[in-house]
Amino acid sequence: MKALNIYNPVKIHFGAGLIGETGKIAKKYSDTALIVTGKNSMQKTGTLDKLVKILKDAGVAPIIFDGITPNPTTYEIDSAAGIARGKGIGLIIGLGGGSPLDSAKAVAVAAKGNIPVWDYLKTTAKEALPVITIVSTSGTGSEVNRYSVMTNTETGEKPGFGYECMYPKEAVIDPEIMLSMPANVTAATGFDVFVHIFEAFTGKAKNAFSSAYCMQAFYLLKDNLIKAYNEPDNIEPRGNMALASALAGLAIDISGVGIMHAMEHPVSGNYSNVAHGAGLAALALESMKYNLNACKKDFMLIAHHFGIKRAGKSDDEYAGSLIEKTKEMLSALNLNIRLKDLGVEKDKLRKIAKEAFDTMGFAIQNNPAEAGENEVLKLLENSY
Amino acid sequence: MKALNIYNPVKIHFGAGLIGETGKIAKKYSDTALIVTGKNSMQKTGTLDKLVKILKDAGVAPIIFDGITPNPTTYEIDSAAGIARGKGIGLIIGLGGGSPLDSAKAVAVAAKGNIPVWDYLKTTAKEALPVITIVSTSGTGSEVNRYSVMTNTETGEKPGFGYECMYPKEAVIDPEIMLSMPANVTAATGFDVFVHIFEAFTGKAKNAFSSAYCMQAFYLLKDNLIKAYNEPDNIEPRGNMALASALAGLAIDISGVGIMHAMEHPVSGNYSNVAHGAGLAALALESMKYNLNACKKDFMLIAHHFGIKRAGKSDDEYAGSLIEKTKEMLSALNLNIRLKDLGVEKDKLRKIAKEAFDTMGFAIQNNPAEAGENEVLKLLENSY
Numbered sequence: 139m140k141a142l143n144i145y146n147p148v149k150i151h152f153g154a155g156l157i158g159e160t161g162k163i164a165k166k167y168s169d170t171a172l173i174v175t176g177k178n179s180m181q182k183t184g185t186l187d188k189l190v191k192i193l194k195d196a197g198v199a200p201i202i203f204d205g206i207t208p209n210p211t212t213y214e215i216d217s218a219a220g221i222a223r224g225k226g227i228g229l230i231i232g233l234g235g236g237s238p239l240d241s242a243k244a245v246a247v248a249a250k251g252n253i254p255v256w257d258y259l260k261t262t263a264k265e266a267l268p269v270i271t272i273v274s275t276s277g278t279g280s281e282v283n284r285y286s287v288m289t290n291t292e293t294g295e296k297p298g299f300g301y302e303c304m305y306p307k308e309a310v311i312d313p314e315i316m317l318s319m320p321a322n323v324t325a326a327t328g329f330d331v332f333v334h335i336f337e338a339f340t341g342k343a344k345n346a347f348s349s350a351y352c353m354q355a356f357y358l359l360k361d362n363l364i365k366a367y368n369e370p371d372n373i374e375p376r377g378n379m380a381l382a383s384a385l386a387g388l389a390i391d392i393s394g395v396g397i398m399h400a401m402e403h404p405v406s407g408n409y410s411n412v413a414h415g416a417g418l419a420a421l422a423l424e425s426m427k428y429n430l431n432a433c434k435k436d437f438m439l440i441a442h443h444f445g446i447k448r449a450g451k452s453d454d455e456y457a458g459s460l461i462e463k464t465k466e467m468l469s470a471l472n473l474n475i476r477l478k479d480l481g482v483e484k485d486k487l488r489k490i491a492k493e494a495f496d497t498m499g500f501a502i503q504n505n506p507a508e509a510g511e512n513e514v515l516k517l518l519e520n521s522y
Numbered sequence: 523m524k525a526l527n528i529y530n531p532v533k534i535h536f537g538a539g540l541i542g543e544t545g546k547i548a549k550k551y552s553d554t555a556l557i558v559t560g561k562n563s564m565q566k567t568g569t570l571d572k573l574v575k576i577l578k579d580a581g582v583a584p585i586i587f588d589g590i591t592p593n594p595t596t597y598e599i600d601s602a603a604g605i606a607r608g609k610g611i612g613l614i615i616g617l618g619g620g621s622p623l624d625s626a627k628a629v630a631v632a633a634k635g636n637i638p639v640w641d642y643l644k645t646t647a648k649e650a651l652p653v654i655t656i657v658s659t660s661g662t663g664s665e666v667n668r669y670s671v672m673t674n675t676e677t678g679e680k681p682g683f684g685y686e687c688m689y690p691k692e693a694v695i696d697p698e699i700m701l702s703m704p705a706n707v708t709a710a711t712g713f714d715v716f717v718h719i720f721e722a723f724t725g726k727a728k729n730a731f732s733s734a735y736c737m738q739a740f741y742l743l744k745d746n747l748i749k750a751y752n753e754p755d756n757i758e759p760r761g762n763m764a765l766a767s768a769l770a771g772l773a774i775d776i777s778g779v780g781i782m783h784a785m786e787h788p789v790s791g792n793y794s795n796v797a798h799g800a801g802l803a804a805l806a807l808e809s810m811k812y813n814l815n816a817c818k819k820d821f822m823l824i825a826h827h828f829g830i831k832r833a834g835k836s837d838d839e840y841a842g843s844l845i846e847k848t849k850e851m852l853s854a855l856n857l858n859i860r861l862k863d864l865g866v867e868k869d870k871l872r873k874i875a876k877e878a879f880d881t882m883g884f885a886i887q888n889n890p891a892e893a894g895e896n897e898v899l900k901l902l903e904n905s906y
Contacts, residue, residue, distance in 0.1 A: 139697065139761045141537025146530075153525030313523065346738055346765045354734030377523045381730045 142345045146391055148282045149308040150384060154373060156312040157272060160189060160231070161196025163308050167268040168228025170199045174218055174242040175233040176206045180274065183318040189233060189272065201225060203245075206234070209410045210241045213291040215255045219248035222267065232271045232306075235327065236278030236414065239271045240286040243304045256290060259299055266303040272310045275319055276366070276379035277327025277415055279334055279387020281309040289407045296407025297497035298399075300391075311384060313377035321367060325471035326415025328363040328379055331355065332467070333418045334386035336426075337396035339440065340433040341504040348393035355385035356443055364470045397494075397509060398425045400501040401518060404493035405482060412480045419473040420480060424520045426461045430454075432507035477522045484522060491515040526729045530775055532666045533692040534768060538757060540696040541656060544573060544615075545580025547692050551652040552612025554583045558602055558626040559617040560590045564658065567702040573617060573656065585609060587629075590618070593794045594625040597675040599639045603632035606651065616655045616690075619711065620662030620798065623655045624670040627688045640674060643683055650687040656694045659703055660750070660763035661711025661799055663718055663771020665693040673791045680791025681881035682783075684775075695768060697761035705751060709855035710799025712747040712763055715739065716851070717802045718770035720810075721780035723824065724817040725888040732777035737827065739769035744828055748854045781878075781893060782809045784885040785902060788877035789866060796864050803857040804864060808904045810845045812897070814838075816890035861906045868906060875899040 151159065164171055171193060173186070180186040186202070193200045203218040222230065222245060230249070232242025246266040248255040273281035280286075284300035319327075338344065339352040359382045366375035402417040430437055437457035442448070446459050468474045478484075491514040495502060502509055509517075535543065548555055555577060557570070564570040570586070577584045587602040606614065606629060614633070616626025630650040632639040657665035664670075668684035703711075722728060723736040743766045750759035786801040814821055821841035826832070830843050852858045862868075875898040879886060886893055893901075 139538055139757065141535075141540065144534040144536075145532075148529075150528040151525075152528075154523055156525065346742065346769065350734045350738030350769060353737060354730055358730065373523065385730065385734060 140345065142347070144347050144392060146282070146305065146388060148306050150282055150311065151308065152311040152381065152384070154312065154314050154377070156310055157185070157189065157315060158192060160270065160272060160310055161192040161198060163310065164193055164198045164229055164231065164270060165196045167307065169197060170201070170225070170227050171229040171231050172218065172222045172227045172245070173200050173202045173231045173233055174206060174245055175202070175204050175238045177204055179318070180234050185274065185315055186233065201227065206238045206241045207410065208237055208413065209289045209296065209406050210237045211289050211291040212254065212256045215241055215244045215248060215288055218245045219255065222249035228267065230267050230269045232269060233274070235273070235275035235323070236280045239273060239278060239280035240288065242269050242271065243284065243306065244286040244288055247301070247304060255288065259297060263301045263303055269306040270308050270310065271306045272312070272315070273383070274315045275323055275327040276316055276376070276383040277330035279383055279390055281306065281311060282384050282387045283391035285391070287403065289410065294408045295493055295497050296403040298403065309384070311380050313373050313380045316376045316380060317371060317373060319370070321370060324367050324370065325473055326413045326419065328359070328366065328415070329419050329468070329471060329473055330415040331359055331379070331383050331386045332363070333398050333422060334390050334395065335359065336440070337398060338386070338389035338393040340429060340436045340506045341393050341396050342506065343393040343504050345393060348389040351385045351389035353443065355382040355389065356440065358382035358385070360444055364467065367471055394504045395501045396505040397428070397502055397514070397517070398422055400494045400498035400505070401490065401514060403498050404490040405477065405480070407493065408486060408490065409481055416473065416475065416480060419468055420475050420477045421517070421521050422468070423461060423465060424517050426464060428509070428517055429505065429507045430457055430461070477518065482522070487518045487522065488515060491518055524729065526731070528731050528776060530666070530689065530772060532690050534666055534695065535692065536695040536765065536768070538696065538698050538761070540694055541569070541573065541699060542576060544654065544656060544694055545576040545582060547694065548577055548582045548613055548615065548654060549580045551691065553581060554585070554609070554611050555613040555615050556602065556606045556611045556629070557584050557586045557615045557617055558590060558629055559586070559588050559622045561588055563702070564618055569658065569699055570617065585611065590622045590625045591794065592621055592797065593673045593680065593790050594621045595673050595675040596638065596640045599625055599628045599632060599672055602629045603639065606633035612651065614651050614653045616653060617658070619657070619659035619707070620664050623657060623662060623664035624672065626653050626655065627668065627690070628670040628672055631685070631688060639672065643681060647685045647687055653690040654692050654694065655690045656696070656699070658699045659707055659711040660700060660760070660767040661714035663767055663774055665690065665695060666768045666771040667775035669775070671787065673794065678792045679877055679881050680787040682787065693768070695764050697757050697764050700760045700764060701755060701757060703754070705754060708751050708754065709857055710797045710803070712743070712750065712799070713803050713852070713855060713857055714799040715743055715763070715767050715770045716747070717782050717806060718774050718779065719743065720824070721782060722770070722773035722777040724813060724820045724890045725777050725780050726890065727777040727888050729777060732773040735769040735773035739766040739773065740824065740827055742766035742769070748851065751855055778888045779885045780889040781812070781886055781898070781901070782806055784878045784882035784889070785874065785898060787882050788874040789861065789864070791877065792870060792874065793865055800857065800859065800864060803852055804859050804861045805901070805905050806852070807845060807849060808901050810848060812901060813889065813891045814841055814845070861902065866906070871902045871906065872899060875902055
C-alpha cells in the first residue's frame with residue numbers, strides 16, 4: 139500500500155464577476171500590492187485597469203510590473219522581486235495566464251530572500267510573500283498550485299520548481315475574464331488541461347486524490363473544451379473549463395507531470411515564441427503511443443469516460459482509440475501540428491532531449507514508461 | 523453559474539505504520555499535548571500506550587483525557603477544555619473514531635476561549651489550539667474536516683458545527699490501527715461513508731469539487747466495504763476504506779449532508795447507545811425513496827458506477843435499482859435494521875422530527891427534496 143501526503147491550502151473562489159472581490163481579499167494581507175502581469179492582453183481587455191481601481195477602492199496601493207513575457211525569464215522575475223523588495227511590498231498579485239501566475243510565485247520567493255531566483259532550484263525556499271492569483275486562461279493550473287516554471291535568460295533551460303511556501307493564499311477564478319481569450323489561446327491552454335489530466339492520471343505517483351481531480355476535470359473538459367473554442371462568448375463552457383483547469387492543477391500538485399511536459403519545457407525554453415500548449419500538442423500523440431503499453435488500463439478507462447464505445451474492440455484497440463480521439467480533438471482545436479511547424483530546428487533536438495533530463499528529470503521519472511535520452515530523442519524526432 | 527469557495531488546509535498523511543511519525547509531527551506544534559480519546563478500544567488495542575510512548579520519545583509530554591463517550595457531551599468537552607487551559611497545553615490530539623475526533627476539535631476551540639462550548643453554536647470561534655487527528659475507524663470523515671458534533675448534556679440536542687479555525691492541522695491515517703476494528707463498527711462507520719457520499723453528491727450544495735471526491739470515494743467503497751467487513755485482517759480493504767472515508771470527509775466539508783444526517787443526529791442524541799452509522803442504516807432506504815424524484819439523474823449515475831446493468835430498465839427503474847442495491851449492501855453488513863430495533867420509542871418520533879429542524883436545519887435545507895416537519899415525521903414513522 140502506497141503511502142501518500144496531501145496538502146493544498148489555497149482558498150479557491152470561483153464565480154462570474156468575482157474579480158470585484160479582490161480588493162477585500164487583498165486587504166487582508168497588505169496595504170500594498172505588486173501586480174505581476176504580461177505586456178498585452180490584460181491591458182487591452184481593460185482587466186488590469188479594473189483591478190487597479192478595485193484595489194485602490196479597497197485601500198490597497200498597487201504597483202504594476204507588466205514585464206512578464208510568455209516564457210518568463212529569471213531576469214524578469216529578479217527585476218520584479220527587486221521592485222517588491224525596494225518598495226517594501228506586502229503582497230504579490232499574479233494576473234493573467236500561466237506565465238504571470240508562475241512568475242508571481244517566483245517573485246514572492248525571490249522578494250523575501252537576497253539571492254537570484256535561479257538559486258532556489260538548489261536552495262529550499264522557506265518563506266515567500268503572500269500571493270493572490272487571478273487567472274485569465276484555462277489551462278495552467280498555476281492558479282491553485284505551488285509550481286513555477288522559469289527560463290534561464292542565459293542558457294534557455296526551463297525548469298519547474300515549487301515549495302510549500304509558494305502556494306497562493308487565494309485564487310480568484312472569474313470566468314468573465316476568460317471571455318476575452320483569443321481562440322488559439324483557448325485551444326492551447328485547454329489542451330494543456332488535457333495533458334495535466336493525462337499525465338497525473340497515468341503517472342507513477344498517481345493516487346486516489348489526484349485521480350479524483352483528474353476524472354472530474356476530464357468530465358468537464360470532454361464536454362466543454364471544443365465548445366469553449368467554438369463559442370467564445372458563452373460563459374458556461376468558459377466556467378466549466380476554468381473549473382477543469384483548477385481541478386487538473388490540483389491533480390498535478392499531488393502527482394506531477396510526465397514526459398510530455400518534460401520535453402515541452404526545453405522546446406519553449408529554447409523557442410520563446412512557442413506557446414506551452416502548442417508545444418504539448420506537437421508532442422502528445424507520439425508520447426501517448428509510447429506510454430500505451432505501460433498503462434493500458436488507464437487509457438481504457440479514459441476512453442470509457444470519453445464515451446468511446448467498446449463494441450468488439452480488443453484491449454489494445456480500445457486503448458488505442460483514445461489516441462485517435464485525442465487526434466480528433468487536436469484537429470477540432472486547429473492544433474494538429476508538428477515541432478517543425480513551431481519553428482524548432484531539427485539539429486536542436488539532441489540539446490532539447492538532454493535538457494529534458496537536466497531540468498525536468500523528475501517528470502521523466504514519473505512517466506509510466508521508462509525512457510532514456512535516446513528514447514526521448516526518438517520521440518522528439520517522431521514528433522518533428 | 524454557481525459561485526463556489528473551496529478551502530481545506532489539512533495535511534493528510536496516509537500509510538501503514540504512520541502513527542510512528544506522530545511524535546515528529548506533534549513536536550512542530552508544541553511540547554505538550556492533550557490526547558482526547560474514548561474509554562475502551564484505544565486502551566484495549568494498545569494504541570493509546572503506543573502513542574504515549576511515541577510522543578514522549580519525541581519530547582512531547584502527553585496528558586490523557588479518556589472520558590469521551592460514543593455520543594460526546596458538552597460536559598465531556600468542557601471538562602477536557604478545562605484541563606487543557608489549566609495545564610497550558612499547546613496541542614490537542616484526537617485519537618479514535620468520530621467521537622474523539624469531533625471532540626478534539628471542539629476542545630481546541632473551548633480551550634482557547636472562556637465560554638462553554640455550547641455557546642459556540644451562536645458565537646463564531648476565531649481561534650483554536652492546533653489539532654492532530656489519528657483516526658481508528660473508517661467512516662466519520664472528521665479526520666480531515668472542520669466539523670464537530672456534540673450532544674447537549676441537559677437537552678439531548680445533537681447539533682453539528684464547524685469554523686475555519688477548527689480544521690485539524692494534520693491528519694494521520696494509518697490503516698494498521700483499523701485492523702482491530704470490530705465487525706459491527708466496520709459496518710456502521712463504513713455505511714456512514716456511503717451516506718456522506720450520497721448526501722454530498724445529491725445535495726443542493728454539490729459542486730465539481732465535492733463530486734470529484736464523492737465519485738472516487740464511491741469507487742473505493744463499492745469494492746472494499748463488504749470486503750473489509752468479511753476480511754477484518756486484510757489491510758488492503760482497510761486502507762481503501764480509510765481513503766474513502768477521507769475523500770467523503772472532504773466532500774461533506776464542501777457540500778454538507780442531507781436529511782439522513784439531520785434525522786440521525788437527534789436519534790443518537792436522545793439514545794446515546796445508538797451508533798451513528800446504525801442510525802443512518804435505519805433511516806437510509808426511506809430517505810432515498812423520498813429523494814429519488816428530486817435527483818433521479820444522480821441516482822442513475824451512482825447506479826452506473828455501482829456496476830448495476832441498465833438492460834432495458836426505465837429511468838425510474840434504474841434509479842430505483844440503487845435503493846435495492848443499498849438494501850443488499852445493508853444486508854451484507856448485517857445492518858438491515860429499523861428504528862424500533864435500536865430501542866427508539868415511537869412516542870419520541872415527534873420530538874426527534876422537531877430537533878432535526880432545530881439543530882440540523884441546514885442539512886434539511888441542503889436536501890434535494892424539500893421537507894417540512896410533517897414529512898420528516900412521516901419518514902421517521904416509515905423507518906420505525
